[in-house]
Amino acid sequence: MTLERAIAGIFVVVCLVYGYTAFVTMEEALLPFERNMMFLPNTLPKWLSVIGILTGLIVVIQSGPASRPEADPDEIDVRNIRQYKVGQALSLLALMAAYALLLRPIGFIAATTLFLTAGATVLGERRYLVLVPVSLFASLFIWYLVQEMLGIFLRPLPWFF
Amino acid sequence: MLEGILSGLETALSFQNLLMVVAGCLIGTLIGMLPGLGPMSIIAIMIPIAIKIGDPSAALILLAGVYYGAIFGGSTSSILINAPGVAGTVATSFDGYPLARQGQAGKALTIAAIASFCGGTVGALLLLGFAPSLATVALLFHSAEYFALMIVGLAAVAAFAGTGQVAKALMMTVMGVMLATLGESALFNAPRFTMGIQDLQSGISFITLAMALFALPEALYLVLDPRRSNRGRGNGDAIEKLRISRSEAREIAPVIGRQSLQGFFVGVMPGAGATIASFLGYAVEHNIARGEDQAKFGKGSIRGLAAPEAANNAACTGSFVPLLTLGIPGSGTTAILMGALIALNVAPGPRLMVDNPSIFWAVIISMYIGNLVLLILNLPLIPYIAKLLQVPRNYLIPFILFFTMMGSYIGQNNATELLLLTGMGIAATIMRFAGFPLAPLLIGFILGQLLENNFARAMNLSDGVSFMWERPMTAGLLVFSAVLILLPSMRARLAKWRRRGVAPGD
Numbered sequence: 001m002t003l004e005r006a007i008a009g010i011f012v013v014v015c016l017v018y019g020y021t022a023f024v025t026m027e028e029a030l031l032p033f034e035r036n037m038m039f040l041p042n043t044l045p046k047w048l049s050v051i052g053i054l055t056g057l058i059v060v061i062q063s064g065p066a067s068r069p070e071a072d073p074d075e076i077d078v079r080n081i082r083q084y085k086v087g088q089a090l091s092l093l094a095l096m097a098a099y100a101l102l103l104r105p106i107g108f109i110a111a112t113t114l115f116l117t118a119g120a121t122v123l124g125e126r127r128y129l130v131l132v133p134v135s136l137f138a139s140l141f142i143w144y145l146v147q148e149m150l151g152i153f154l155r156p157l158p159w160f161f
Numbered sequence: 162m163l164e165g166i167l168s169g170l171e172t173a174l175s176f177q178n179l180l181m182v183v184a185g186c187l188i189g190t191l192i193g194m195l196p197g198l199g200p201m202s203i204i205a206i207m208i209p210i211a212i213k214i215g216d217p218s219a220a221l222i223l224l225a226g227v228y229y230g231a232i233f234g235g236s237t238s239s240i241l242i243n244a245p246g247v248a249g250t251v252a253t254s255f256d257g258y259p260l261a262r263q264g265q266a267g268k269a270l271t272i273a274a275i276a277s278f279c280g281g282t283v284g285a286l287l288l289l290g291f292a293p294s295l296a297t298v299a300l301l302f303h304s305a306e307y308f309a310l311m312i313v314g315l316a317a318v319a320a321f322a323g324t325g326q327v328a329k330a331l332m333m334t335v336m337g338v339m340l341a342t343l344g345e346s347a348l349f350n351a352p353r354f355t356m357g358i359q360d361l362q363s364g365i366s367f368i369t370l371a372m373a374l375f376a377l378p379e380a381l382y383l384v385l386d387p388r389r390s391n392r393g394r395g396n397g398d399a400i401e402k403l404r405i406s407r408s409e410a411r412e413i414a415p416v417i418g419r420q421s422l423q424g425f426f427v428g429v430m431p432g433a434g435a436t437i438a439s440f441l442g443y444a445v446e447h448n449i450a451r452g453e454d455q456a457k458f459g460k461g462s463i464r465g466l467a468a469p470e471a472a473n474n475a476a477c478t479g480s481f482v483p484l485l486t487l488g489i490p491g492s493g494t495t496a497i498l499m500g501a502l503i504a505l506n507v508a509p510g511p512r513l514m515v516d517n518p519s520i521f522w523a524v525i526i527s528m529y530i531g532n533l534v535l536l537i538l539n540l541p542l543i544p545y546i547a548k549l550l551q552v553p554r555n556y557l558i559p560f561i562l563f564f565t566m567m568g569s570y571i572g573q574n575n576a577t578e579l580l581l582l583t584g585m586g587i588a589a590t591i592m593r594f595a596g597f598p599l600a601p602l603l604i605g606f607i608l609g610q611l612l613e614n615n616f617a618r619a620m621n622l623s624d625g626v627s628f629m630w631e632r633p634m635t636a637g638l639l640v641f642s643a644v645l646i647l648l649p650s651m652r653a654r655l656a657k658w659r660r661r662g663v664a665p666g667d
Contacts, residue, residue, distance in 0.1 A: 003595040004329075011332060018339060021354060029351075038624060039617040041349040048339050055332040062328055076385055078594045084385040092384060093583055096562060100579030103570070112563065119559030123384070134556070142567065151206065152571055 003078055004063040012056035019049030091122045107157040112139035165514070166289070169522020172218050173530060181214075181223040182527055186535045189230020193247075194238050194546075200231035200247065201494045202572070208501050217505040218520050222527040224498055229281065229531045232435075232477060233539060236273045236470060237546055241266060242561050244376035244568070248367060248607050249435035249473045252443040254375060255600060256458065256465030263461050268405055270543045272463055273470045274536055275405075276417050280471035281532035283421035284428070284478025288525050291482075302430050304618035305628040309638035310430070311612040314437050315605060316642035317444035327649050330601045333592075337605020338612065340365055346613060360577040369569035369582050370606055374599045376565040377586030380558055382593075387554070405463075413467040416446055424472030428479025435476040436607055442472030444645075478528055484509055485521060 022045035034040060076084060099115045106114075116135035117128075125131055146152050172178060185207075192203050207227050211220035235247040240257035253273065260269035302310075315334050343354050344364030355361040405413075420442040427438040446468040447458045458465045477494075484495045502509050507520060514521045552560070569578045589599055619628045619635075630636050 003591070004597070007592060007595050007597065008332065011336065015339075018354065026353070039620045041346070041351055041353055043620070044613045044616060045339075045342055045353070048335060048342070052332070052335040052339065055328060055335055058328040059332050076382060076594060085387065086385065089381050089384045092381075092558070092562060093587065096566065096583045097580060099566065100576050100583065103576050103579070116559045116563060119562060120555045123555040123558060125555035131556075138560070146567075146571060153574070 002063060005060050008056050008059035008063065012053055012060065015049050015052035015056060018045065019053065022046045022049055088122055092119060095119055095122070104155065105159055107159070108143055108154040109136075109139050109156050110158060112142070165518035165522050166526075168519040169524075169526050172519050172523035173222065173526040178219055178222050178523070178527060179530070181219050182226045182531050182534050183538070185223045185226020185228075186230040186531055186538055189227040189232075190234040190237075190535070190539065190542075191230075193231035193234020200228050200235070201497060203227055203231045204494060204497050204501075208497070208504070211501055212504050215505075217502070217507045217517075218523045220501065220505055221498070221520065221524050222531075224501060225524060225528050226531045226534070228477065228494060228498075229277075229474070229528070229535055232474065233274065233277055233535055236277070237270060240269050240273060240466075241546070242376060242564075243379040244561070244565060245371055248371070249439050249477075250469075251371065251375075251436070251600065251603060252439040252469035253466065253473070255443065255469075256460075256462050258379075259459070259461035260463070260466060265461075267543055268463075269466060270546060271405060271540065272413065272466050274539050274543070276413070276420075276467040276470035277474040278532050278536045279417045280421045280424055280474035281478055281535075282529060283418075283471075284425045284475035285525060285529040285532065287422075287425050287475075288478055288482060288528070301634075303632075304615040304622065305632050305635045306638065307430075308612065308615040308619050309629075309635040309642070310437070311608045311615065313638050313642045313645070314440060314608050315612070316645040317441055326596075326598060327646065329596070330598050331646070333597055333599065333601040334605035337602040337607075338609035339605075340370070340602075341606045341609025342613065346610065360575065360581075365581065365585075365606075366569065366573055366578065367607065368572050369578050370585065371603060372565040372568050373582050373585035374589045374603050376561060376568075377582065378590040378593050378599070380561045380565070381586070381590050383554070383558055383561075409463055413463055416464045416467045417471040419449075420446065420468045420471040421475040424475035425479040427472070428476025429482045435473045435480070438476030438479075439469035439473040440604055442468040448648075474532075481524070481528070485513060485524070 022042040026040075026042035026045070030040065095115060095118055099111055102114075103111045113132070113135045116138060117131055120131050120135075143154055143156055147154050147156070188207070189200070189203060192206075193200065204224055204227055207224060211224055214220045214223065232247065232249065235245065235250040236253045236257070239245040239250045239254035240261050243254050243258040245251040245254045257269050257273060260266070315338075341364070344362050345352050352362045423445065424435075424438040424442055427441060428435060443465060446464055447455065450458065450462075450464060454462065454464065480495050484499055499509055507513070507517060566579050566582065569582045570576070572578075593599060620626060622628070623631065628635055629639060
């Protein structure tokens, strides 16, 4: 099974769940007076689930090895995924999740400096004497720009300050 | 009227107001480059400063300058790092980013600047001539027509997809509209499809989705395939080269002309705005182009870059028509501008032209001046902006990731948004692996909410779906969208038949 078919298949399943919610769960939750109204919160979702299932099925049926456009050097060939730097990409994604979780507790400046330094380290940067000051300066600059000039609050320091 | 224009010219050309235009354009460009801060938020931030100025014409001129600057700034981040911070510049990244990756970032930015300038200029001239009469046409559009117009916009995605990709593009569009139904809608205050998660109650924010669909997969691609970032860099000279050749100028001139006109008229209709104008502009030019030119779309076509840029700027100017003449803000940005106007004790509406002619005309004229200033300011800056791409890869990628996260964080101040961004980014990357076009998803998402609101209004007004065939303009637009969807597959089938008819060569 190609990746394309798998995605379209998952989409059809999602549409089925979405449609069930629209046709059954939301319908049951309607108040008596709402039943006479022309347009309800689930009107568009009902249409969408039907159209979604149809288009998803068309993609499942149509897609196969033949429907793939010719290999583009700019695209990534999933069949040979091992030749790419998957480890680096996954580490960066993990760093992003860590940033999301740490941003509030340890403050913007520390979290950003750590993220930028660790991100560059993952990619192979080892000149810490350049890297750390650049990251620190960048996070201070962005914090100043956003908080002081634009007036959007970003907690700069950890929670205990 | 002539007297009004002259007094407006006098106001717009005063030293103080010229300074306002320059300052506005500069601030707008610089802040607009940060993904996540679109014209709407920048104008909202600038309102207190504008009100402090006190003089309504000077304040409006400053805000109009910021508006244009922000739109141009947004295009630069779309072109350079594929991070469209504003819905109106999403279409710019389709061809602008591939051009930058071919080492022609300078040229791409120049084309964007020139196309924006022409679009804005044509828009301002049309506004000067037609503002009063256009207002009546805009009123002819009711919710049923808006609904049909949204359907046309969604169907136009068929134009983005190549042969055999129509079904995939449609699937992604439906997915986008489905994402737009998440959370509470404007019409009902019951949360839908949130699975009980409180953070989903306000729905997914546009900027998070845009970053997850475009910037994040691109950054991940750069990580996965290191050769890719070298390819994009080109040699040092080409990247800064601004000049476009005479044949290229000849190629984009008709595109810019057509799209400036079309964009303006789309922008005049309240609710349509720059986003639809840019997508429609791109789709129309894609369909007009023939053969090799058409194949180039999406891979770095200068026509594909010029079209949305011209349309987008012309539409921005067009959106001032309903604001200034009817007092109806056609887009989020003009709604904020209207708030600023009211705070300055000016009531926009049909009486504005009669009561305050100098404000009315000064704003229109300073829009033109703003465009000119933007061109003069930005052309010399382009080599420096384009140099961004020469930052070493080890630094560039963490910074791109950081800016995408900032973009979605600033708007909501909610760290959950960042987890959502990462999750959707992974999903988008996998879909990109499988060759699904991601742009239709975002278009579906942007138009989804507008679509539902207008659909609801039209259905309530006509007690059912009968409006689809009872109103001629609606019916016409719906038929047009059906043609848009069916045309590509018909074309492909025709080509197949034709090939069968010809004997295979030996």
